[in-house]
Amino acid sequence: MTYDRNHALIESAIPGLPPPRRGKVRDIYDVGDALLLVATDRISAFDCVMPNGIPDKGRVLTGISRFWFSFFDWMPNHLLTMDPDRYPEPARACAADLEGRSMLVRKARCIPVECIARGYLVGSGWKEYQRSGMVCGIPLRPGYVQAEQLDEPIFTPSFKAEQGLHDENITYEQVIAMTNAATAAALRASTLRLYGEARDCAATRGILIADTKFEFGFDDQGTIRLIDEVLTPDSSRFWPAESYRTGSNPPSLDKQFVRDYLESIGFQHQPPAPELPDEVVARTREKYLAALEQLTGSAT
Numbered sequence: 001m002t003y004d005r006n007h008a009l010i011e012s013a014i015p016g017l018p019p020p021r022r023g024k025v026r027d028i029y030d031v032g033d034a035l036l037l038v039a040t041d042r043i044s045a046f047d048c049v050m051p052n053g054i055p056d057k058g059r060v061l062t063g064i065s066r067f068w069f070s071f072f073d074w075m076p077n078h079l080l081t082m083d084p085d086r087y088p089e090p091a092r093a094c095a096a097d098l099e100g101r102s103m104l105v106r107k108a109r110c111i112p113v114e115c116i117a118r119g120y121l122v123g124s125g126w127k128e129y130q131r132s133g134m135v136c137g138i139p140l141r142p143g144y145v146q147a148e149q150l151d152e153p154i155f156t157p158s159f160k161a162e163q164g165l166h167d168e169n170i171t172y173e174q175v176i177a178m179t180n181a182a183t184a185a186a187l188r189a190s191t192l193r194l195y196g197e198a199r200d201c202a203a204t205r206g207i208l209i210a211d212t213k214f215e216f217g218f219d220d221q222g223t224i225r226l227i228d229e230v231l232t233p234d235s236s237r238f239w240p241a242e243s244y245r246t247g248s249n250p251p252s253l254d255k256q257f258v259r260d261y262l263e264s265i266g267f268q269h270q271p272p273a274p275e276l277p278d279e280v281v282a283r284t285r286e287k288y289l290a291a292l293e294q295l296t297g298s299a300t
């Protein structure tokens with residue numbers, strides 16, 4: 001295991017298992033018929049991974065995903081266990097490092113569509129609306145201002161790009177072409193229901209979920225399951241309800257200090273990303289821990 005000077009986990013390694021595939025944030029170990037997902041403390045901004053991490057961030061993300069997996073009792077998901085005693089033998093030996101930041105999950109055949117639900121018009125959706133009056137081919141009524149709540153949440157899929165490339169918005173018709181009509185309809189319906197229920201739950205806890213991204217996959221039986229991480233600050237835009245205003249891009253609950261810092265030094269959104277100062281790390285860590293507590297009522 002590689003930790004940085006603030007004891008943030010930068011890279012995991014499990015003796016006795018082949019090296020993992022490394023995503024931006026998670027390390028993915030193939031353990032036969034299951035995967036072991038290890039959420040490190042890496043942080044990415046503008047699609048670049050920073051050289052140092054945010055201590056406990058992996059635990060926060062894992063705790064939040066666990067909360068939502070059990071919240072949505074109607075939606076099949078990929079979680080098998082978070083108990084390291086039930087992990088395959090080599091991983092059990094690393095229980096102390098893995099506890100709380102890892103999940104043993106069912107292997108799924110991933111559907112290469114990022115299933116995004118938007119309840120507010122911001123970010124790339126806002127840019128597209130200004131250009132064309134549409135988002136992902138969905139015409140919206142005129143008159144919205146930046147960050148305004150949409151009359152109805154919309155499903156705005158994107159194509160999951162290879163690492164290092166930006167995802168690309170696609171239309172619903174393209175989702176049908178990439179899957180089939182029944183799968184596309186199921187993805188859209190599940191995405192909007194998951195988002196709606198989560199938005200209502202978070203709103204009672206002072207958090208607005210502006211938008212979020214789900215991933216789905218097929219299991220051996222052909223059942224569609226919710227996979228990956230769910231409604232975390234990394235996969236969603238969380239806004240503190242108290243400071244929400246339309247007309248500008250509201251600061252996010254978690255990564256704002258990182259983004260502000262990177263802007264302040266003129267970071268060009270191209271690797272290599274610069275080291276984050278300890279002050280930025282500490283303040284960002286507080287934000288992640290607060291998000292977990294505010295949402296789930298429990299600390300790491």
Ligand SMILES: Nc1ncnc2c1ncn2[C@@H]1O[C@H](COP(=O)(O)OP(=O)(O)O)[C@@H](O)[C@H]1O
Pocket residue numbers: 022023024025026027028035078105106107108109110215217227228229
């Ligand atoms: N149950 C699953 N079966 C197969 N792949 C999965 C499953 N759950 C998550 N994944 C994949 O594991 C990776 C998680 O690592 P992450 O750091 O989020 O990567 P990324 O940089 O692609 O976002 C993602 O590519 C995701 O699609």
Ligand SMILES: [Mg+2]
Pocket residue numbers: 023
């Ligand atoms: Mg991811």
